[in-house]
Amino acid sequence: MTSVQQVLESSKRDHDRYLTEFREYLSIPSISTLSEHKQDVQRCAEWLANQLYGIGFKNVEVLATAGHPVVYGEWLNAPGKPTVLVYGHYDVQPVDPLNEWTSPPFEPSVRGDNIYARGASDMKGQGHAVLKALEAWLKSGGLPVNVKMFFEGEEEIGSRNLEPFVEKYKSKLKCDFVLNCDSHILKPDVPSLVYGLRGLGYFEVWVYGAKSDLHSGGFGGAVHNPAQVLCELIAGMHDANGHVTLPGFYDKVRVLSKEERVELARIPISDEAWQEMTGTKLLYGEKGFTTVERIGGRPTLEVNGFLSGFTGEGSKTVLPAKAMAKISMRLVPEQDNGAVENQLKEYLRKNAPQTVTWEVKNLTSAPAVLVDRNTPAMRAAASALQATFGVRPLFQLAGGSVPVVNMVKTRLGVDSVLLGFGLPDDNIHAPNERQHLPTYYRGIEAYIRFFYLVSQK
């Protein structure tokens, strides 16, 4: 049997080739939310399948769903060893505002220690790192565990067709636990493991006034402006202390334990660092909680987008007929993600004036998730990080949502280990997304160690 050390060393010699292939992966504009990119998403799935086949995986398939396909492949030649289901996604977010990108989002550009491209960090970087870790083992003779790869193409649109897929392919996906690579560490020298993820409720709220846009001179003052009404409704969704006012919003929110708050306080990111990272004058949030707690441990409500009336060049004196806001809530355990829609509607019923009509469209929904910090797989991940980075990893709560974690718990009955190598300042979902290359290479190293360590338990 090849030693971990040999695999690590053989992998290091391939770094240049890894980067060339990573660039190729990043060049495919696999934007899942835009129908004009459907063919690109398909092409990306096929690219990934070819990679899997090339490194020695068997039964590689591009499996159809009601939306974008899932890429599957397996290597099951480690009898008696655990089976790891490696989860990832190959789809990416849209790129607008395009003019704020320094280099084109699908022409990967290395500047300093980073590679810039849409999806570099979320999560083609992690996805490619785990692929190369698997390749390194296979080039050295074989993997120390059984592995099933399972990459979806709809994570950025709420994994909306994944649940029926997992249900349908339950036996194919059977495993001992999931390695979920859609994650990050705190800093290049501060490795960390996520044990909680926020859930999501994402809505469009429409307010309708007049039957069509009106002249603001001829009608202004006598007709309620739906943009103004929607502003008033949104303004009322937070109180002066930054609490969300939707009725019942906090009823089931899990209280952070004292021990957790102490552990979270160890995370070495000061408010000044958060300010610098985001470029804000001053942080903001719910009174009574630290920044780290606000992001990981508390629910929020955000306006993701707002559109009404004339927004082009110049001054059109229009009184808009309608206004739309995209509003989403980040949810924490034990909030009921299904209940949020009712809370939002209840708020609107109570607060919308009689002068307008309104409508709520539910776009996506996912529950929050907590994972056990003491499973063998979680301990293996912690050890792999410690060996790679030289320090014990911190445990943290992440602010984002990874719906699949809950799905595999419910449908397959297994826990997830969230081990990924994005960084908080990678500009994910934003212009100039990037992946820190030294962290990407360390990620490959940590994944190589992880597959060995879980085989030893």
Next chain:
Amino acid sequence: MTSVQQVLESSKRDHDRYLTEFREYLSIPSISTLSEHKQDVQRCAEWLANQLYGIGFKNVEVLATAGHPVVYGEWLNAPGKPTVLVYGHYDVQPVDPLNEWTSPPFEPSVRGDNIYARGASDMKGQGHAVLKALEAWLKSGGLPVNVKMFFEGEEEIGSRNLEPFVEKYKSKLKCDFVLNCDSHILKPDVPSLVYGLRGLGYFEVWVYGAKSDLHSGGFGGAVHNPAQVLCELIAGMHDANGHVTLPGFYDKVRVLSKEERVELARIPISDEAWQEMTGTKLLYGEKGFTTVERIGGRPTLEVNGFLSGFTGEGSKTVLPAKAMAKISMRLVPEQDNGAVENQLKEYLRKNAPQTVTWEVKNLTSAPAVLVDRNTPAMRAAASALQATFGVRPLFQLAGGSVPVVNMVKTRLGVDSVLLGFGLPDDNIHAPNERQHLPTYYRGIEAYIRFFYLVSQK
């Protein structure tokens, strides 16, 4: 000398030709606010100049300004008679949302009694009607008064280059009074004369948060969302009684006299009719005033447009870096249109949180205007309407802004008569703009009579 009756009869025989030419005028997309239509605006000016030349006007010119040109022409062969400066504009508003038009905005379509096209009512209809009235007199031997035609191409963008133009061509534009055709009547059978116009202050307000768009999971809850902040700021701009809260906003507002309120109350449009016209569930406005007073006699503040974050298809979980609203105020005498910018900035200084920065861009500005109801020209207009419609016209305050009325008062020292033939439900500045054709023909008739009546004073 030809009698008015002969001119009216000769004009009636030309109705079919008038409509053909009107369609031609409407087909030119002279959208002044969009730079890609610059050539169309120029083409429209030339079309108009050719028309003027064709009906017998002299010294017809397309005069350059810093923006779109002014069309000028004169007929000065009525010695001893007054000189009327006929004002109008040949530019139109943008057409978005385009998908709400039943027929394309620049392919005029007659349905029932109306012709549908952008600019049909605001104000190619009136402009064409006065042109045809002048033509009818000239075909019958000559006009009973001296006339100078003066049509600008920037009314829809606040007539921003007109003031230096009027100053430069002061002697060319010298006249006894202005006939301003950019106006309307209340209903097809309720003629009316506007004696007051609201002014305008039009601004863009920008709120800036993080340096770029952020992931709403990774940062939501810890960074102030500029869309939320802008909503809160806009929400605070009205109180529960519909009053505008900008500091000092009402300080100089002219109080409506008892006599005026009685005259305004005669306007036969019920709140139910306003609701039906606009397609709203319920009207809205400043407590203590009727709908007609709210529109003509009271200042307002409107959101004309709002844009922030992701507004495309699907659910992008972004925390926007910035938010923009187009906000305009309709002003009444004696509000200072220059002071409104300071009031807005003062409000933002007092109310914007320290977590964001903001910026105000002043796009256009115009003072409100009141005209004397008892000048000879105003009485001639009232008589022309009474003779054409068979009833005495009502006096009304209009909600829109016609900056040129104030400009000719200040620069040329003359009053304006606002005589135009739009209708309140013509969908101006909105999809499916239209002109009521029977009213357009009556407009031609009223203008023919008006030119005769002012020659008799």
